[in-house]
Amino acid sequence: MIKRTKAQEEIIGFVIIVVIVVVVGVVLLGISLRRNVEVSNSPEIENFLEASMLTTTECAINYMPQYEDLQGLIKTCYKGDMCLDGKNSCQVLNTTISRIMESAFPLGGTMYKGYRILLYYSTNASESRNTFYDLDRLGNCTGIGAEKFIPQDPGNIIVELEVCVGD
């Protein structure tokens, strides 16, 4: 009787160890898989975002020829203002961003497989986002990316760019 109880105790101990090892393994696997899916922050994309924000656009707000740069146009589009020539600032923004992206990351026959640029306003990173521009040519692919903060009192406009790079 004592022998049987001892054997049962050993089996229970063994099962507990196996369960602990399996749980730890699953947690580690989950963490490593999640890391692979996340978009990795890239210095090249960060550099692209910084440089592209200075590009002169075709939208002037105060007088000609004081044309807005891309950063200014993003703010203008968020506020819903119009350009002096009567064009919708968000339409000009769409044209400008599409042109810049096509020249910097041409798709088809190049190393670039897709990209997604997202503009949203947020007062805090954890709070809700107000997305006002989304150019998605990414497809089913995760790649390198970066984000840039444009101050817009009381919060920030956040520019998120993700680029999928193939072999």
Add this chain to the structure above:
Amino acid sequence: MVKNNIMWMKKTKCQMKIQKSSDFCLSRCRGQLKIKQMSFMLLAVVLFFIIVGLFFISFSFSRLKQDATTLNKENAIATALRLAGSPEFSCGKDYCISLDKAMALRGMSSYSGFWGVSSIEIWKLSGNRNCTISNYPDCDVIVIANNKDANQILTPLFVSLCRKEVENNAVYDKCELGKLLVGYKVE
């Protein structure tokens, strides 16, 4: 009768001795078994920790390699950025190059060897026409320096290329996206 008794006692003593020795043997065997069990358990535990350790090391090394690549890229970009931020190129903002200054610097013999790099080229993203005084600004490539070293690594940096434009009798800065290519000689 006494003899018989003595004989019986001797026999019993002998049997007890045998019983004792067999008990001793049994407990010794069980002890050995326990030691074997424990050694197998220890071996399994050690093997488990070795496998976990190997997994952890390979995981951290893969991240280390990735971190090293990112650091190298950041270093290369920082060097190119330092060059772009120098007064000879800068338009006054970060990541911004004055095309007018670059055109003036192009082919200046006094600056040969000043930069400490093998080549410096400025490219617009629109094409590949070489810039001369006659076709500027309707051109795409300005070659500032090129030592024509055979083993060169080119570091591209996205920059904003700005130049002065006139419209309605007013001067403004017109900027477009381009690339600064800095070449380093590999020894």
